[in-house]
Amino acid sequence: MLGEFEYLLITAAVRLGEDAYGASIRQEIEDTTGRRCSLGALYTTLDRLEAKGLIETWMGEATAQRGGRAKRMVRVTAEGNRSGAAFYNAVRQVSRGVPWEAKA
Amino acid sequence: MMARVCSWLAELLSQTLDPLERDAALGDLAESGGASARALRDIFGLVARRQAAPWKPPWPWFALFAIVLPFGAFLTMVSRLTTFSSSVTIWLYAGNWDWALLGDAAYRHDLAKYGAEVLLSYLTLACWAWTTGFLLANLSRGAVIVNGIALCVVLLPGLFLGIPLNRGDPNSAVFELTFYRVMLLPIIHTALVLVPSVGGMRMGFNAGGHWGLAAASTLTIVTGLAAIALHNQLAWWLLLHIGFYWPIAYLTTAAIRRRLRRSAS
Numbered sequence: 167m168l169g170e171f172e173y174l175l176i177t178a179a180v181r182l183g184e185d186a187y188g189a190s191i192r193q194e195i196e197d198t199t200g201r202r203c204s205l206g207a208l209y210t211t212l213d214r215l216e217a218k219g220l221i222e223t224w225m226g227e228a229t230a231q232r233g234g235r236a237k238r239m240v241r242v243t244a245e246g247n248r249s250g251a252a253f254y255n256a257v258r259q260v261s262r263g264v265p266w267e268a269k270a
Numbered sequence: 271m272m273a274r275v276c277s278w279l280a281e282l283l284s285q286t287l288d289p290l291e292r293d294a295a296l297g298d299l300a301e302s303g304g305a306s307a308r309a310l311r312d313i314f315g316l317v318a319r320r321q322a323a324p325w326k327p328p329w330p331w332f333a334l335f336a337i338v339l340p341f342g343a344f345l346t347m348v349s350r351l352t353t354f355s356s357s358v359t360i361w362l363y364a365g366n367w368d369w370a371l372l373g374d375a376a377y378r379h380d381l382a383k384y385g386a387e388v389l390l391s392y393l394t395l396a397c398w399a400w401t402t403g404f405l406l407a408n409l410s411r412g413a414v415i416v417n418g419i420a421l422c423v424v425l426l427p428g429l430f431l432g433i434p435l436n437r438g439d440p441n442s443a444v445f446e447l448t449f450y451r452v453m454l455l456p457i458i459h460t461a462l463v464l465v466p467s468v469g470g471m472r473m474g475f476n477a478g479g480h481w482g483l484a485a486a487s488t489l490t491i492v493t494g495l496a497a498i499a500l501h502n503q504l505a506w507w508l509l510l511h512i513g514f515y516w517p518i519a520y521l522t523t524a525a526i527r528r529r530l531r532r533s534a535s
Contacts, residue, residue, distance in 0.1 A: 189298035205295055206315035210323075225290055228297070235297030236290075 168253045172220075174199065175211050176250045179221065179240045187226060187237040188212075212240065220246035276310040283310075283317050291316075324412025333409040333417050341402045342424025345395070345467070346431065349459045352395050354433050356388045356458075357450040358441045365447075392462055399463045403470025411475070418471050425467065428459045 168176065178194035179186040188208060195203045215221045226237040242250070261267045280299070284292045295316055299309040324330055363381060371377045403421070410417040433455060435445055445451040 187298075188294055189301045192298065193302065204315050205298065205312035206317075206319040209291065209295065209316055210319050225294070228293075229301075231301055232297035233300040235293045235300065237297060238291075238294035 167256070168220075168249050171207065171211055172215055173250060173253045175208070175215065176220065176242055176246055179242050180247070180250065186240040186242075188240075189232075189237070191240060209238075212238070215246065218245075219243060220249055273306065276307055280310045280313040283313050286317055287320060291320075321416075324410070330410045330413035330417060333406050333413075334420060337402060337406050337409070338417055338420045338424055341398075342421055345399055345402065345463050346425060346428035346459075348395055348398070349428050349463050350431060350434050350455065352391045352462075353455045353458045354435070356391060357433070357454055358444055359384045359388050360454075361444040361447070361450060365444075392458070395458075396462045396466045399466040400470035403467035403472075404474035405470075406467075407471040407474030414471065414475050418468070421467060421471075422464070425459075425464055428463065429456045431455075 174195050175191060178191045178198070182190050182194060188205075192203045192205070192208050195201070195208075212221065212223060216223055220243060222241045222243055224239050226239040228234050228236045280296070284296055287295065295313065299312060303309065363384070372381075403418075406417055406421060407414045433445055433451060435442065439445075
């Protein structure tokens, strides 16, 4: 079972697709949650998810905007997608009937 | 000005990161605004997490409390005692050297006996220091820098503590000479404790888990024989040896286990 931050990270990476890398994932998490995302938490969680086989990372191209430094690109694996879906379903199931349940 | 200081500090801190991660992290920070107090805080947080990670398993803590502190103190004590006893022998022979005495068989016998004792005591000390450094690096791995510095900090006072000389010592004449009183201990402590332990650390870190059975056995036999030859008259000293020999026992056992596992597979 994923942790909350792991779920946020995987969801952001899936939404960003081909553009998923450190800075963009961080921005996505901060924009959607309104919470600050530290670089330390982001990178250590990326390592953990990669060790679990839920994501793959590799070094991408360097851009001038980044001072000529490479990006750490992220792709969610099939197992990562399954874990994300399982977490989402678990949250939906456990939230049924509670006052803050989102009414679709 | 503030931004420049933050940028410089972030660059400096990031040196401790893996080169690829450093590139990605500094690139991410440049992309999201560049040098600022937040960027510095982010790099500091990442570095702190990376440095703390190797301390999660118990081994680095075990290495700190079971190796660095007792072995550091032990090596310092033995280094001072070895310097004391070898000073007397060196002074006796080197300080009163006379070629004509070599013609005397009894003199030659004593010279060989006490010379060998001094060399054995130096060899034992260097082997102890080396195995301590090796085991420390082998157990600490990611935390080797912190534990290595801690060992050096524990060992460094040995350079300045001086010879353990009692009042009215019959050998006090030897230590009236500056070389034996002041200079020999730092030389021995550096050459036979500090350098071998740092060398052992380097090798232990680079060797990972692959330490040959032959090398471990040779070291065990050499150090064991040297120590027994030196101190066979003192039972408590032998008991102390057993307590302080566990790193060598550990290395040997690990090597045998690896050899057995390899031959089984």
